[in-house]
Amino acid sequence: MRSTGRGHSGREARNNKKWKTVIGEKVEVWLEGEMYRHGLVDDVMPDGSGLWLASEGPFHREYVDVASGFEVRTGHLPGL
Template structure:
């Protein structure tokens, strides 16, 4: 058994996780520090990156998928409606 095991919730550099889809809310982190949260506005058809929508004073930005120094985390969608109504979304 390895002593240097990482927690399952922490992505490794080899496994960047799933690529975001249009409408997903993502967190952008650099060196563990959160620097931007936003909704994915457009995903490039060839998978080279995506655009984060502008929000408040934050302008629209392009996030290339090849940026190794960025940690891109997709926020889970809350299931509030299904919990209140008992109807699955």
């Protein structure tokens, strides 16, 4: 599931540290400097410890947690 490409389209994306505010937004999820996945945020844990990405195409609903080092970026992301 990890993307082999580095970075994104070059458009500005911001690191969203307040995960509670991204429900219903399309985001990029990064891990160790590489884009891991993108998708729609389905839900967020009440304590902000992680979020759920909605299922899309071949990808199942997936939990993404802060403790594992994931970074969530939102903004004007082309194609999302």
